[in-house]
Amino acid sequence: MAHFMDVHRGMQGITAEQLRQAHQADLAIEREENVHFEKAWADPQSGTVYCLSEAPTAEAVRRIHERTGHKADEIHPVPLEV
């Protein structure tokens, strides 16, 4: 298992409720890929959303986000943290 940071763009105007719903949709199916979405942060002005997850592979993260309708634009493994 490793940590991943993924980035979604074009989410201008996203609300707290929309972020919560998107995160809940991910949480509802994440176990099917052995992924856990730990945290998400959003900047409604630039339309950027960052998600931190623990997962076996970036591919597993990609599949969950695709199935819940919000494909990630970038998914980076982040093996280093401080």
Place this chain on the structure above:
Amino acid sequence: MAHFMDVHRGMQGITAEQLRQAHQADLAIEREENVHFEKAWADPQSGTVYCLSEAPTAEAVRRIHERTGHKADEIHPVPLEV
């Protein structure tokens, strides 16, 4: 005070020790701008570093990172989190 996510690119090959030292350099002076760097994650392969901070403004975050020699490529306020 608000949360900010900033992004550094071009950090290919960054090591755990280099990340730790960069973070420590920020921590050493962050109070001068009333900033606190809470966490940083790095992907040495793509050369991307993400930093999460609490700060009065993006400008304050920018100044601390500049003074410690690692200018951020993007700094986004992230008023929403889940």
